[in-house]
Amino acid sequence: MKLPKLRELIEAVKALIKGPYTSKFPKVPHKAHPNFRGQPKYNDKKCVGCLACVEVCPVNALDYKDDTDAKNPKRTLMHYTDTCIFCGQCEAACIADHEGIKLSNDWELSFFDRKEACETIEKELQLCEACGAVIACKDHLKWIATKIGELTYSSPTLYLSRLKELKIIDENIKTAAKDYGRSDRVKILCARCRRQSTLTTK
Numbered sequence: 001m002k003l004p005k006l007r008e009l010i011e012a013v014k015a016l017i018k019g020p021y022t023s024k025f026p027k028v029p030h031k032a033h034p035n036f037r038g039q040p041k042y043n044d045k046k047c048v049g050c051l052a053c054v055e056v057c058p059v060n061a062l063d064y065k066d067d068t069d070a071k072n073p074k075r076t077l078m079h080y081t082d083t084c085i086f087c088g089q090c091e092a093a094c095i096a097d098h099e100g101i102k103l104s105n106d107w108e109l110s111f112f113d114r115k116e117a118c119e120t121i122e123k124e125l126q127l128c129e130a131c132g133a134v135i136a137c138k139d140h141l142k143w144i145a146t147k148i149g150e151l152t153y154s155s156p157t158l159y160l161s162r163l164k165e166l167k168i169i170d171e172n173i174k175t176a177a178k179d180y181g182r183s184d185r186v187k188i189l190c191a192r193c194r195r196q197s198t199l200t201t202k
């Protein structure tokens, strides 16, 4: 009779003491390895709504919708967990120190209603004060202002966003002028209105 090898004997004794390697899922929830690449999750405290992640997603698992008619205009960012391939491109491209969206070790993706396959976060939008076009998310403008430091003060859109954040100016102050007069230069404007207010001479 062939005798078992010593290593196999040790493994058998270990298995007897520790129990089987497999987990008792679904009776007991399975905890994935800390390095497991599970579905990405948005972090609304870190995300600035720049859409870099939406641009790089290879399978269109990320999308967004701007609601400019709401009292507080907002951008909704969507992540479709049923389309995502967990490639991590969104996390790699995230401008918010790769923390606006991050792979988690959440792997449990089964559901009965497909609507549950969509996770969303909302970010406040900044609209042009002249034409109402979307400029960017307010957090994105603050992020740019912080990144470029004193250069912020070369752009009224950026420094007004920054001053509002610092609560140095009132959010609700609007100029009385409706045309592209000189006063419009000190407003939060989209690129088109900025050009018009600068080039139009009254």
Ligand code: SF4
Residues within 6 Å of the ligand: 040, 056, 057, 058, 059, 060, 061, 062, 079, 083, 084, 085, 086, 087, 088, 089, 090, 091
């Ligand atoms: S992990 Fe990949 S597929 Fe999933 S949302 Fe991010 S970029 Fe898209």
Ligand code: SF4
Residues within 6 Å of the ligand: 046, 047, 048, 049, 050, 051, 052, 053, 054, 093, 094, 095, 096, 099, 100, 101
């Ligand atoms: S900050 Fe990061 S997570 Fe948020 S929209 Fe930009 S790239 Fe995506």
